[in-house]
Amino acid sequence: MTDPLELPLIQAKVRTEPVQQRSTQRVTLLLDVAAELIDEVGIDGLTTSDVASRSESSVGVVYRYFPNIQSLLRALATRNMQEFMEKVFGLIATDSSDWREVINAAIDSFVSMNRTVPGFRALRFGDVIDERFIEGDLSNNAQLARAFAQLIAERYDITADDQLVFNFEVIVEIADALLQRAFLLDREGDDRFIAAARDIVGEYVRNNTTLPGA
Secondary structure, three states, X not given: OOOOOOOOOHHHHOOOOOOOHHHHHHHHHHHHHHHHHHHHHOOOOOOHHHHHHHOOOXXXXXXXXXXXXXXXXXXXXXXXXXXXXXXXXXXXXXXXXXXXXXXXXXXXXXXXXXXXXXXXXXXXXXXXXXXXXXXXXXXXXXXXXXXXXXXXXXXXXXXXXXXXXXXXXXXXXXXXXXXXXXXXXXXXXXXXXXXXXXXXXXXXXXXXXXXXXO
8 A cells, every 4th residue: 555645744834844843843832833823713713923922932933944833834725635644544454345434434524623733624635725725737626536536556466547536536525525514513414414425425436436346
């Protein structure tokens, strides 16, 4: 199995790439603090000065890595997507032949992050700000779809052709809409919408793919 989705490194989202451990830890701290503040004040209420104060840094230190709030949010959204894919890969057994495991791992990971990861419910992968927030060439969901298509192709020894990628982009869009609704009004997620995401995605796979067991 390949590594999780190869997204741009978080360091590529900052002004000065931290090459020393101390600098890397500083970037991690700034992102952690920003995530906590997002839970408290929302995305629109996040300020550079608040991030600096909460992290016991100067505003100049924050600007050293993030020239503006937008770049900080983009780095945090990238980290969210990386963590999401790592969770998905971690939940999938290498000896499993059931495609449902991939679907359920993705849904379980998304639900878990909404419930436990600071700032995730508000920011997610940045799509609440811009559907192409992380990279301009592809939507965030299109990036996820390509990662899932690659994983499925390797699992079943098939080709990740345009049709498979399209099918998974449809799957991601369906699941995304229902899961976003699940957490819109309920911090723990409305189980009815979560269950519906599993059922509807499963039905789409059965009707539109030739995956083993589908």
